[in-house]
Structure formats: C-alpha cells, structure tokens
Amino acid sequence: MSMGDRRLDVLRAIVEDYVLTQEPVGSKSLVSRHALGVSSATIRNDMAFLEEEGYIRQPHTSAGRVPTNKGYRLFVDRLSKIKPLTAAERRAVHRFLDEAVDLNDVVHRTVRLLAQLTRQVAVVQYPSLSRSSVRHLELVRLAPGRLMLVMITDTGRVEQRIVDFPADVSDEDVLTLRSLVNDKLVGVRLTETPMEIQALVDESSPQLRPAMTTLSTVLLETLVERGEERIALAGTANLTRHALDFSGSLRPILEALEEEVVLLKLLGEIDSGATLRITIGEENDIVGLDGTSVVSTGYGPAGSVVGGLGVVGPTRMDYPGTIAAVRTVARYVSEILAQN
Missing domain, CATH: 3.30.450.40 (GAF domain)
Known part of the structure; x- marks a missing residue:
C-alpha cells in the first residue's frame, strides 16, 4: 500500500498536535480537532499503517501515537505551508x-x-573572512616607527594589527603606503590577496621598499592567516x-x-x-x-x-x-x- 494524501494529512495532524500538546495523539482527538472528513475507524486504520511503516509509534500501552524521526522527516519534506511571521x-x-x-x-x-x-x-x-573582500585599509600613526593597520571587509568585519617598523616612517610615507595598499587591494577577495601583496613589494620604490616589506608581512597575517x-x-x-x-x-x-x-x-x-x-x-x-x-x-x-x-x-x-x-x-x- 502506498502513502496517500489522506494518510499524509493524518501524519501531519499527529505531528501538529504532538508538537502543540506534548501528549500522545489518539484517533478520537484527531477527529475532533481536524477536518479530515473520515471516521475514527478509518483514521485508526491509517494510524496502523503509519505505525507499521515506522512514521509513528506508541510510547506505551493504551496510549495514542507520537511521531518518529522518520515521521518528522516526511512531515518536513512534504511541508506545503510555512507559518509566516506576523x-x-x-x-x-x-x-x-x-x-x-x-x-x-x-x-x-x-x-x-x-x-x-x-x-x-x-x-x-x-x-x-575567506569569503570576504577588502573594503578599506587604514594606517594610523601610534608612535615613531609604529602604526596601526585597520582592515575593513565588505561584510563589515574589522581587523586591527600593530605594525612595528625598524625605523620611523614619515607622515608623507604613511600617506603613500595607505594609497598604494588601497589601490592594489580594495575589492580583492581575501583569498586572492597574497599575489597582490607580493606585487606591492616588487613595485615599491627603493626608498619605500623596506617599509612596504614590513607592512606586507602584517598584511599577509591579517588578510590570509586569520582563518578561524x-x-x-x-x-x-x-x-x-x-x-x-x-x-x-x-x-x-x-x-x-x-x-x-x-x-x-x-x-x-x-x-x-x-x-x-x-x-x-x-x-x-x-x-x-x-x-x-x-x-x-x-x-x-x-x-x-x-x-x-x-x-x-x-x-x-x-x-x-x-x-x-x-x-x-x-x-x-x-x-x-x-x-x-
């Protein structure tokens, strides 16, 4: 025998009543609560079929029936109506x-x-982070030779790192570094940044290369290695x-x-x-x-x-x-x- 629409309706009613009351569901209560259009004897036959197929079970003698995990799965798979939020x-x-x-x-x-x-x-x-792209990179001077790197992603995550340079970096160089890293990395997926970061070092002027090398190391740690x-x-x-x-x-x-x-x-x-x-x-x-x-x-x-x-x-x-x-x-x- 196959699972017909009426038996699905009976299963649906059992699930709904059990979720609501936490009490085993009997045929009489199904008849009184749901417009199933059949007698309690027919519903008992349907419940016997559902129990035999493993969709419902009897928790103890002389009790109604409760859904099994198999019954919940069928209920969810055949769910035709989602209860909308008000x-x-x-x-x-x-x-x-x-x-x-x-x-x-x-x-x-x-x-x-x-x-x-x-x-x-x-x-x-x-x-x-692995699914995010760079929205903006900011460099903030904290002290001579020390900057804070702030990365903002397109998903709103904010990551901060301290960058310690071997020598002081002038205000003009900070502005140049900020402009270079944003031009190269904004809009780039974080997983695709390593090659772009290496290019930043390769393309830097000899004067700026030591600072860019230091900054690129922290950039890699921030953009790539933060995998958690x-x-x-x-x-x-x-x-x-x-x-x-x-x-x-x-x-x-x-x-x-x-x-x-x-x-x-x-x-x-x-x-x-x-x-x-x-x-x-x-x-x-x-x-x-x-x-x-x-x-x-x-x-x-x-x-x-x-x-x-x-x-x-x-x-x-x-x-x-x-x-x-x-x-x-x-x-x-x-x-x-x-x-x-």
Missing part, C-alpha cells in the same frame, strides 16, 4: 536589526532574536523548556554546544548557499546531538553567502514556525550587510 513580528525584526551599530552588534542581535522567536538554541556564524571562524550562541537556557523531550540528561547536548567546531558543522557547509537545511535526530551524526533537530541556512549580501545561521532544538519542534523565523532573519541580515 506583520508585527516582521516589523519588530526589521527594527531590532536596523538599530545595530556594527557587525558585532548585528551578530549578537541576530542570535538573541532567533533564540527569542523560536524558543530554541540559536547559532550565528560571523561572516567568514567565529560563532555566536544564545538561548541554551531554552533547552530546559524542552527537558522532557530529551531522554536522559541535557549535559551531552550542552557539552556538544560548547565546541565551536561542532556548531560550525551543525550549520553545514555554506557552499550549499542560502538553501534551507534541516537535519532531524540521527541525521545529526554528532555525539550528544542525535536527539535534536537543526534548521539552518546561509546568509550574505547580494545573493552571496558569507556565513550561516540556525537553531537547535528537540525533534518535537514547530518546524513551520522555525523555518519561517530562520528564513526571515537570514533575509534581513543579508539586506543589512548589503547596505553597509
């Missing part, structure tokens, strides 16, 4: 993110907002709201969420673009997180993808609402980056 919620999201003063503020506001909207654990990856990714996390306390959804202790989940490499893996490869990614239960092959679901997507300006964001929660998750929140927040963050 107009008031969308305005609040826009206003809250628009008030951010810099990239750090954008990220911290985003992760707090996602945690509040979904009542789950929220994770936001800072824009990846940064992650922001919020809402871990929300796990306690769902403690009954997790068998055993919350400790393995909390320990896993402390590892940045785990969080990056949860967000998935951002090479996949802004496509929504949902992993359920055992699909998360990270120790301690096989009882969770993750909803994530990429974000970035003008259709590019520079980072990822998402939420982690129990498999008994409001998937339509969570998907809407993740998509909406990602879209607004992308718009903010495009404006900067």
Whole structure:
C-alpha cells in the first residue's frame, strides 16, 4: 500500500498536535480537532499503517501515537505551508536589526532574536573572512616607527594589527603606503590577496621598499592567516523548556554546544548557499546531538553567502514556525550587510 494524501494529512495532524500538546495523539482527538472528513475507524486504520511503516509509534500501552524521526522527516519534506511571521513580528525584526551599530552588534542581535522567536538554541556564524573582500585599509600613526593597520571587509568585519617598523616612517610615507595598499587591494577577495601583496613589494620604490616589506608581512597575517571562524550562541537556557523531550540528561547536548567546531558543522557547509537545511535526530551524526533537530541556512549580501545561521532544538519542534523565523532573519541580515 502506498502513502496517500489522506494518510499524509493524518501524519501531519499527529505531528501538529504532538508538537502543540506534548501528549500522545489518539484517533478520537484527531477527529475532533481536524477536518479530515473520515471516521475514527478509518483514521485508526491509517494510524496502523503509519505505525507499521515506522512514521509513528506508541510510547506505551493504551496510549495514542507520537511521531518518529522518520515521521518528522516526511512531515518536513512534504511541508506545503510555512507559518509566516506576523506583520508585527516582521516589523519588530526589521527594527531590532536596523538599530545595530556594527557587525558585532548585528551578530549578537541576530542570535538573541532567533533564540527569542523560536524558543530554541540559536547559532550565528560571523561572516567568514575567506569569503570576504577588502573594503578599506587604514594606517594610523601610534608612535615613531609604529602604526596601526585597520582592515575593513565588505561584510563589515574589522581587523586591527600593530605594525612595528625598524625605523620611523614619515607622515608623507604613511600617506603613500595607505594609497598604494588601497589601490592594489580594495575589492580583492581575501583569498586572492597574497599575489597582490607580493606585487606591492616588487613595485615599491627603493626608498619605500623596506617599509612596504614590513607592512606586507602584517598584511599577509591579517588578510590570509586569520582563518578561524567565529560563532555566536544564545538561548541554551531554552533547552530546559524542552527537558522532557530529551531522554536522559541535557549535559551531552550542552557539552556538544560548547565546541565551536561542532556548531560550525551543525550549520553545514555554506557552499550549499542560502538553501534551507534541516537535519532531524540521527541525521545529526554528532555525539550528544542525535536527539535534536537543526534548521539552518546561509546568509550574505547580494545573493552571496558569507556565513550561516540556525537553531537547535528537540525533534518535537514547530518546524513551520522555525523555518519561517530562520528564513526571515537570514533575509534581513543579508539586506543589512548589503547596505553597509
């Protein structure tokens, strides 16, 4: 027997009721709560089929049924309606993110907002340096022979480095160095800067070459060697709201969420673009997180993808609402980056 539309409707109703009530769902409650257009006997037959196929299970004798991870997966794959945020919620999201003063503020506001909207654990990856381009390089004199190099990327990240020269550099030479490095590097992807930096040294005048050689070393460290990714996390306390959804202790989940490499893996490869990614239960092959679901997507300006964001929660998750929140927040963050 194949899975028909009515059985999908029954599964959808079971998932929705169980997410809402956290109580096993019986045929009588399905009849009373949902306009399925069939008798409770027919629904019982459909539930028997769904149980036999592994989409629902009976947690204990004489109880209703609850979805399995396989059932949640089918529910998500066949999801036809995403619960949109209300107009008031969308305005609040826009206003809250628009008030951010810099990239750090954008990220911290985003992760707090996602945690509040979904009542789950929220994770936001800072824009990846490897996917960023140089917007501006500034040189600021601090003392004789010492300058501060400030790099601003097109994604709003700001990196600062101290440059110690073997001899003092005149104000005129500082202006020349600033002009040369900006002419050569602005608009260049960070991963493509090493050859341009070498060209800066080769093309410098003999008088300026020692200073440019020193500066190029720090430029390489700033533009190329800063490979670590940064992650922001919020809402871990929300796990306690769902403690009954997790068998055993919350400790393995909390320990896993402390590892940045785990969080990056949860967000998935951002090479996949802004496509929504949902992993359920055992699909998360990270120790301690096989009882969770993750909803994530990429974000970035003008259709590019520079980072990822998402939420982690129990498999008994409001998937339509969570998907809407993740998509909406990602879209607004992308718009903010495009404006900067």
